Amino acid sequence: MSKIDAARKHANLEKPGQMLNTPRIYRMLFSQPQLMHFVEFISSPIYPQAVGYRSKTLQLSSVLEMTIPKVVRNIKTSRLIKCYTAYSKDQSYEKFSRSTLFKMLNCSVASLKKNHHGLDNITADGMKAVENITDFEMKGHLSYESTCIDHCAVHSLSDASSVNFRANCNHEHTDGCNNCCLVNNFFDQIETTFKSLLSLPTDVIDEFDHDSNRAKDQILSWKAHCFRTVHQDRAKTEVLRNLQDNQALVVMDWAMKLLPIKHREAQSDFFGKKGISWHILSLIMSWDSSDLDVYTFVHILELGNQGWFSVAHIITDLLLQIFITQPNISELILKSDNAGCYHCVPLISYIHNLNLHGNIDIKISQYKFSEAQSGKDICDAKTAHCKMHILRYTGEGHDVLTPEDMIAALNLNGGVKGVFASGIAVDQKYEIKTKAKIPNISSMNNFEFQAYGVMVVPFPEFVEEYYGKLAALKESVDMNENNNHDSNDTENMLEINELENGDCDGLFACPEQSCVKVYTHPRFLEAHIYSGNHVYSKNENSYDKVKRFGLKSVQQ
Structure with a gap:
């Protein structure tokens, strides 16, 4: 009591002292290895899906905000926790409690995909x-x-x-x-x-x-x-399944033009902008039978338009970069959508000429096109990551007004992981004008480049060969048509019997609707999701299985 009285007397004579702001201390309830183990699992490409046109802001307890690409999760929270429980049990790893996992998912970067209301x-x-x-x-x-x-x-x-x-x-x-x-x-x-x-x-x-x-x-x-x-979607699956160590699949697509961005922009400067064209190339390589490596090459167009001539320059620059960075690659397989800048005679002729007279020891063996309105692929996801990196660059006080600014933004702080950005200028006055045509080229989606010419393979069961000097880009192309019937082996349907007859509890099922593939390890499921080789039940649907199992339980 004497100390309390002394403190009160001191306060009355000298005035009360100021309160000290003690530092806030957070208790670490979770161990760092366990936390990273769970975050790596839910961040696997099996469950989240990037949205290329929106972003999300995360706020930390320190009021610090982080902007990330919009990511949605295509699986329910309870089902994801069930998969993680089975995964931890399979590895004999000590996990958090179920309630803790729910709380951690509520603050994760991915949000649950929801139904759209108000639609007709x-x-x-x-x-x-x-x-x-x-x-x-x-x-x-x-x-x-x-x-x-x-x-x-x-x-x-x-x-x-x-x-x-x-x-x-x-x-x-x-x-x-x-x-x-x-x-x-x-x-x-x-x-x-x-x-x-x-x-x-x-x-x-x-x-x-x-x-x-x-x-x-x-x-x-x-x-x-x-x-x-x-x-036609099976073409990509077949390529990834049979990819050799010296081969690589290149998926190409033009990204939506990026409008110039200022850190501080007046309303009068917002209108009348001219977008900057940029092209995305995703290089997919296989080092063994199960792992795939993806590298992205971004070409920002400083001069020129989105035509076949620009695509030809981009492909030439890609071959040079691959020759320098990946010396083991000697053969490429191209894949793109059905846009006119890709699916045209001049570009096909240029690739054939590049194989015959190019100075780089990398050949393009095949070119596969998607069916109309079906060209969405990995390039869209890579575009979303690059856009968010550019937005962070502008948020730090920089302006992105020119292609040089875009390159600087993509290369800032080590750049985007696995992305190589470069600029390219194309002078359209040197574009070769030709009237050469291939009849019904719009219906031909598979091209193979041989030493004697270009072989058109519209479908695996049919082959039509075009012999002609396509590389010369003459006004007319002489083509001799031969019909060679090529028998193609049926798809490898392994593991189907195991899936139909086995028990799927604790396993990793494919999130694709109606796909019956189930795997024992996440890495096998990741490779399956990326290759897109889905297998669908041909014997009975889900409702039939429910009826059959219900009948067995009644009979017992």
């Missing part, structure tokens, strides 16, 4: 039906030896107007598909119902016939488009 019900259901048909019906039933005429790839992909792109099936079509027959039955029912109506004007009947025939043609064309999309 018919539109939403229609788009979902399109995805189901493409992902399940087409992928699950497509086969070169199917006895169903709607599922037979040889019959469906044959071109009736071309002798070279037509083949005869070595089997009979004796089976039918109820789902595929619904389309033809639907047309017949509409026509029968309309004819049953009496006393209709002639102009109404003619208008209905015109609309119904046009709708029928469009529906069948869309069905053929879905079939070609699924078939």
